[in-house]
Amino acid sequence: MALSMEMMRICVIGAGPSGMSMLYHLAKMEEQGKRIPDVVCYEKQSDCGGLWNFDWRTGVDEHGEPIHCSMYRHLWTNLPKECFEFPDYTFDQHFGKAIPSFPTREVILDYLNGRWKTVNAKKFVRLNTIVKNVIHNPDKDNFTVWARDQDDEKDLPPEQFSHIVVATGHYSFPNMPYFKGVETFPGRVLHSHDFRDAREFTGKRLLVIGSRYSAEDISLQCVKFGATNVVCSSRSGPMGLKWPAEIQERPLLERIEGQTVYFKDGTSTEVDVVIYCTGYKHTFNFLADNLRLQTENTIYPPNLYKGIIWVKAGNKRLMYIGMQDQYYTMTMFDVQSFWACRVILGEMILPENATMETDIARWIQRLENVTSFADAVDFQTEYVMDLCRESGYQHNLDVKYLFTDLDRNRKESMITCRDNVFKSKFTGTVSNKHTKPFMDAFDDSYDAFVN
Amino acid sequence: MALSMEMMRICVIGAGPSGMSMLYHLAKMEEQGKRIPDVVCYEKQSDCGGLWNFDWRTGVDEHGEPIHCSMYRHLWTNLPKECFEFPDYTFDQHFGKAIPSFPTREVILDYLNGRWKTVNAKKFVRLNTIVKNVIHNPDKDNFTVWARDQDDEKDLPPEQFSHIVVATGHYSFPNMPYFKGVETFPGRVLHSHDFRDAREFTGKRLLVIGSRYSAEDISLQCVKFGATNVVCSSRSGPMGLKWPAEIQERPLLERIEGQTVYFKDGTSTEVDVVIYCTGYKHTFNFLADNLRLQTENTIYPPNLYKGIIWVKAGNKRLMYIGMQDQYYTMTMFDVQSFWACRVILGEMILPENATMETDIARWIQRLENVTSFADAVDFQTEYVMDLCRESGYQHNLDVKYLFTDLDRNRKESMITCRDNVFKSKFTGTVSNKHTKPFMDAFDDSYDAFVN
Numbered sequence: 001m002a003l004s005m006e007m008m009r010i011c012v013i014g015a016g017p018s019g020m021s022m023l024y025h026l027a028k029m030e031e032q033g034k035r036i037p038d039v040v041c042y043e044k045q046s047d048c049g050g051l052w053n054f055d056w057r058t059g060v061d062e063h064g065e066p067i068h069c070s071m072y073r074h075l076w077t078n079l080p081k082e083c084f085e086f087p088d089y090t091f092d093q094h095f096g097k098a099i100p101s102f103p104t105r106e107v108i109l110d111y112l113n114g115r116w117k118t119v120n121a122k123k124f125v126r127l128n129t130i131v132k133n134v135i136h137n138p139d140k141d142n143f144t145v146w147a148r149d150q151d152d153e154k155d156l157p158p159e160q161f162s163h164i165v166v167a168t169g170h171y172s173f174p175n176m177p178y179f180k181g182v183e184t185f186p187g188r189v190l191h192s193h194d195f196r197d198a199r200e201f202t203g204k205r206l207l208v209i210g211s212r213y214s215a216e217d218i219s220l221q222c223v224k225f226g227a228t229n230v231v232c233s234s235r236s237g238p239m240g241l242k243w244p245a246e247i248q249e250r251p252l253l254e255r256i257e258g259q260t261v262y263f264k265d266g267t268s269t270e271v272d273v274v275i276y277c278t279g280y281k282h283t284f285n286f287l288a289d290n291l292r293l294q295t296e297n298t299i300y301p302p303n304l305y306k307g308i309i310w311v312k313a314g315n316k317r318l319m320y321i322g323m324q325d326q327y328y329t330m331t332m333f334d335v336q337s338f339w340a341c342r343v344i345l346g347e348m349i350l351p352e353n354a355t356m357e358t359d360i361a362r363w364i365q366r367l368e369n370v371t372s373f374a375d376a377v378d379f380q381t382e383y384v385m386d387l388c389r390e391s392g393y394q395h396n397l398d399v400k401y402l403f404t405d406l407d408r409n410r411k412e413s414m415i416t417c418r419d420n421v422f423k424s425k426f427t428g429t430v431s432n433k434h435t436k437p438f439m440d441a442f443d444d445s446y447d448a449f450v451n
Numbered sequence: 452m453a454l455s456m457e458m459m460r461i462c463v464i465g466a467g468p469s470g471m472s473m474l475y476h477l478a479k480m481e482e483q484g485k486r487i488p489d490v491v492c493y494e495k496q497s498d499c500g501g502l503w504n505f506d507w508r509t510g511v512d513e514h515g516e517p518i519h520c521s522m523y524r525h526l527w528t529n530l531p532k533e534c535f536e537f538p539d540y541t542f543d544q545h546f547g548k549a550i551p552s553f554p555t556r557e558v559i560l561d562y563l564n565g566r567w568k569t570v571n572a573k574k575f576v577r578l579n580t581i582v583k584n585v586i587h588n589p590d591k592d593n594f595t596v597w598a599r600d601q602d603d604e605k606d607l608p609p610e611q612f613s614h615i616v617v618a619t620g621h622y623s624f625p626n627m628p629y630f631k632g633v634e635t636f637p638g639r640v641l642h643s644h645d646f647r648d649a650r651e652f653t654g655k656r657l658l659v660i661g662s663r664y665s666a667e668d669i670s671l672q673c674v675k676f677g678a679t680n681v682v683c684s685s686r687s688g689p690m691g692l693k694w695p696a697e698i699q700e701r702p703l704l705e706r707i708e709g710q711t712v713y714f715k716d717g718t719s720t721e722v723d724v725v726i727y728c729t730g731y732k733h734t735f736n737f738l739a740d741n742l743r744l745q746t747e748n749t750i751y752p753p754n755l756y757k758g759i760i761w762v763k764a765g766n767k768r769l770m771y772i773g774m775q776d777q778y779y780t781m782t783m784f785d786v787q788s789f790w791a792c793r794v795i796l797g798e799m800i801l802p803e804n805a806t807m808e809t810d811i812a813r814w815i816q817r818l819e820n821v822t823s824f825a826d827a828v829d830f831q832t833e834y835v836m837d838l839c840r841e842s843g844y845q846h847n848l849d850v851k852y853l854f855t856d857l858d859r860n861r862k863e864s865m866i867t868c869r870d871n872v873f874k875s876k877f878t879g880t881v882s883n884k885h886t887k888p889f890m891d892a893f894d895d896s897y898d899a900f901v902n
Contacts, residue, residue, distance in 0.1 A: 054634070056633050056634040056636070056640055057627065057640075058509075058510060058641070058645070059509060059510040059511075059517070059518075059625065059642070059644065059645055060510075060511075060517045060624060060625065062627070062732075063734075063736070064517060064624040064732065064734035064736050065517075065736070066510070066511045066515060066516075066517065067510075073637075132584075133583075133584070153740075154740055155739070155740055173511060173515040174510065174511065176508065176513070182507050183505070183507040185507070186524075186648050186650040186651070187648070187650065187651050188639075188647075188651045189507055189508075189647075190509070191510070193510065194509070194510055196639075196640075197637050197638070199637040199638065200637070200638050200639045281513075281515065283514075283515035285514070285515050285516070288606070289604075289605055289606055
């Protein structure tokens with residue numbers, strides 16, 4: 001049943017890049033003269049930006065709620081900015097000049113804020129407000145949301161919504177498997193979620209468990225900032241990347257005895273610190289069980305039509321943005337959001353359940369053939385372009401060729417891969433070189449990077 | 452209105468020393484032939500014992516819930532065991548021989564388990580189950596509890612209870628105030644809640660913020676395990692204790708700039724690590740606002756009649772155990788629990804509201820005169836003895852004289868104060884000396900301590 005504008009109320013949960021893209025498009029549609037429904041976005045942090053905010057705290061916040069931040073100092077993006085540039089708000093437009101291709105955290109957050117400001121997208125956001133519970137009411141076919149104002153330390157009255165958009169990210173709740181004997185390790189054991197600054201590990205011997213982006217980047221950062229050496233252990237075998245001499249790869253950890261770590265191949269070594277770069281869990285403790293996406297980190301999670309619409313309950317008015325494993329990032333969230341907004345406004349009609357199920361099954365079946373970085377980029381390019389076409393998104397977001405260049409650069413050398421320049425698809429601008437190579441650039445401030 | 456046994460259902464939240472004392476007394480009463488009501492205890496950890504369990508994890512657990520553990524390796528109690536010995540289950544009875552006065556974590560947990568086993572108190576406990584929400588229903592004058600089975604990852608059906616006993620402790624949610632510039636500090640910033648092993652800090656220069664037990668003990672542990680030096684900063688001025696040469700005291704921290712920390716007196720120093728020993732917050736995110744105890748850490752929290760009965764809502768059937776700042780510990784929880792059990796069973800009748808309010812006010816007014824350790828012990832001794840008398844607890848728990856000895860030992864030297872022996876009030880047994888002085892004893896295992 002189509003809802004009238006009066007019957008619609010949208011609750012967006014989370015004001016990171018995904019949630020803010022929802023708000024951006026709604027605000028933009030409003031600016032363009034469309035009527036939009038009532039919208040509220042609850043954000044537990046004290047500012048918008050999601051993971052792009054830095055928090056010196058780890059563990060829980062002042063209110064006893066899990067810290068969202070997995071961000072650390074000296075982070076440069078691991079994708080060239082040309083891979084996630086917004087076609088309707090380019091880096092040229094924001095900075096007024098060419099800047100390097102691998103920006104630091106503050107620079108990215110500044111860029112995001114710039115785009116949000118163009119339509120005042122933050123006006124819908126209620127900061128320092130945590131969502132505690134969401135249920136679907138089958139009788140009224142709507143949702144009840146319980147939220148809490150953390151400033152006032154008071155529960156808000158429960159509110160009803162026609163639509164829920166879950167945009168809380170999936171890089172905040174550590175996946176931290178047990179290894180035999182880890183409880184006997186005398187040094188620090190941490191997850192990348194709690195990693196804040198590589199300088200904590202200067203002069204230390206590290207064990208890094210994992211083989212994906214966090215493992216790569218944290219290993220490299222630690223060597224850059226003076227770790228004695230890093231042993232990377234992973235289930236999936238060597239990453240096949242060229243590392244500095246201080247980084248060695250080993251098979252999966254088998255057990256720990258005091259400071260000695262043993263690997264599956266029978267070798268062992270002594271380390272001072274164990275860093276789990278074992279990824280994150282999709283955790284939605286604020287959702288009723290029948291609304292919870294349960295998935296591994298995959299480029300096509302189950303039970304989401306077009307990667308967005310929850311098909312199991314809630315009459316297709318529960319949506320998820322940005323829950324995929326990501327190659328495309330900001331631009332993917334953006335076209336997902338645009339697609340979702342058009343569906344909410346009734347400008348696009350969802351097919352029958354059976355058709356949706358078939359569509360999901362078709363995509364998931366194709367996952368079997370995805371075995372390389374290039375395959376995954378191909379898959380996600382197709383997914384993004386499918387959303388572009390369906391929603392009538394005004395721009396072609398395909399930047400597969402940039403990922404190909406990135407892949408080659410990474411294989412040439414992890415040490416130098418961030419020193420390359422890329423050309424913007426939308427402005428033709430070639431980024432300029434950073435004044436220093438990545439491994440020699442120790443200042444990650446906005447000023448050092450942009451000015 | 453008195454409830455019949457059939458109308459009663461008791462929900463105990465938390466199976467640490469406080470919650471287990473509730474279950475111990477209920478089980479004991481049952482054994483003695485009394486009829487007891489239906490009881491369930493929800494515990495989020497995988498075993499009973501509360502803070503006496505060690506967890507190698509910090510931050511959040513596998514389910515995204517805050518880690519309860521604030522326990523660290525090599526912890527010896529900071530009270531002689533004679534200060535918290537159960538008269539009905541003495542250390543002699545448990546160990547069959549004299550042991551030293553300041554046991555390590557495993558030894559204490561073993562002792563607690565021994566007592567619980569005598570009446571099979573664990574039979575009421577549902578482990579790996581987290582309480583998500585508790586409300587009071589004014590119409591039925593009962594409580595609804597929503598819990599979640601973390602093993603099955605499923606919400607349990609909401610259940611109704613006549614009584615709620617909150618025994619979740621108050622040393623799990625960090626109080627971590629902001630100091631100017633802390634976000635620029637390049638080293639690790641942690642709260643004592645996340646401190647797991649002093650050996651992480653060997654060779655480091657530490658700033659410890661705080662002046663109470665965590666600050667004392669963590670400073671001492673770190674020096675014991677090779678920290679280069681420790682600067683203790685506190686609002687309340689020097690602790691007035693004799694420290695090893697590696698520990699210096701300074702006034703409150705004023706600001707941080709990179710690795711340099713500045714104090715209120717204008718002095719500064721460079722440090723590698725900042726450890727907040729700034730205490731904990733009473734955090735009850737699972738309770739409705741009108742049921743939440745809101746308090747600083749004090750020996751007489753507001754709105755709790757006899758330190759137990761929540762007088763603000765819930766018709767005096769919401770109880771809190773162990774929410775006081777603690778001198779007496781296990782024995783205080785025990786007499787509180789016994790008192791609460793007798794009230795629940797209708798064997799003791801609560802006075803009118805006005806009388807309860809007056810009683811609370813009288814105790815809180817007397818807090819004004821509590822300015823020293825000795826005053827606080829006096830106050831809490833009186834409180835404990837008041838509960839003993841009222842409830843008809845079978846033993847006299849007054850061990851004020853032991854606290855006096857402890858205070859003297861501490862003032863003589865923090866380094867040696869744990870090397871003293873104490874005499875059990877209940878058995879007359881004098882504890883034996885540990886084979887090594889505290890500062891030279893590096894093995895905290897059960898075997899090293901007991902055998």
